Amino acid sequence: MRGRVNAASFLVDPLTLALLAGSVIALYLAGRSTVQPVDMPDNVTIDELTRSATASREGIDNTPTSSARANLDALAAAIVSPLRRAIEAEGEELRITSGYRSPELNTKIGGSSRSQHVTGQAVDITATGYDAEELAKRIDGLGLPYDQLIYYAPSRGGHVHVSHRASGGRRMVLYAPSSGGYERRSI
Numbered sequence: 001m002r003g004r005v006n007a008a009s010f011l012v013d014p015l016t017l018a019l020l021a022g023s024v025i026a027l028y029l030a031g032r033s034t035v036q037p038v039d040m041p042d043n044v045t046i047d048e049l050t051r052s053a054t055a056s057r058e059g060i061d062n063t064p065t066s067s068a069r070a071n072l073d074a075l076a077a078a079i080v081s082p083l084r085r086a087i088e089a090e091g092e093e094l095r096i097t098s099g100y101r102s103p104e105l106n107t108k109i110g111g112s113s114r115s116q117h118v119t120g121q122a123v124d125i126t127a128t129g130y131d132a133e134e135l136a137k138r139i140d141g142l143g144l145p146y147d148q149l150i151y152y153a154p155s156r157g158g159h160v161h162v163s164h165r166a167s168g169g170r171r172m173v174l175y176a177p178s179s180g181g182y183e184r185r186s187i
């Protein structure tokens with residue numbers, strides 16, 4: 001009896017074999033890319049993350065590169081989508097005022113060459129019922145994995161710039177006062 005049980009334990013059933021093969025494939029795919037692709041969430045559109053009045057007016061192509069598109073999907077899934085759900089649950093509306101900027105568009109509007117908008121890692125947003133500081137506090141309070149959070153004085157747009165990196169967020173908060181520059185803040 002004991003011998004038969006031991007013999008059976010050497011047999012690997014097909015299900016276990018399939019699970020093992022699946023794990024090996026998953027590990028292989030994970031090793032090939034540092035950014036895990038995610039789908040654009042249902043409550044965010046690629047159009048609102050790429051549309052630009054300046055690009056339309058100037059005839060600039062603002063189609064994201066494939067890596068920028070992957071970053072936009074990740075940013076939408078990690079931050080924009082859950083934030084919008086929370087804001088809409090309060091009867092308010094979250095608006096994206098600027099998302100992806102192609103290098104040509106970024107140059108045209110005088111953006112920083114190191115801007116995370118160019119890599120698809122940043123959006124500028126506003127919300128009805130919120131000023132920029134309140135919106136920044138809401139994002140932080142929800143525990144969303146932001147990289148940089150900048151809230152702007154009304155004279156500088158009154159919006160919130162929020163960025164996301166797949167490699168991990170620094171959770172850095174800055175205030176952009178009307179006098180110019182940026183100030184580190186904790187909220």
Ligand SMILES: [Zn+2]
Nearest residue numbers: 122123124161
């Ligand atoms: Zn921005």
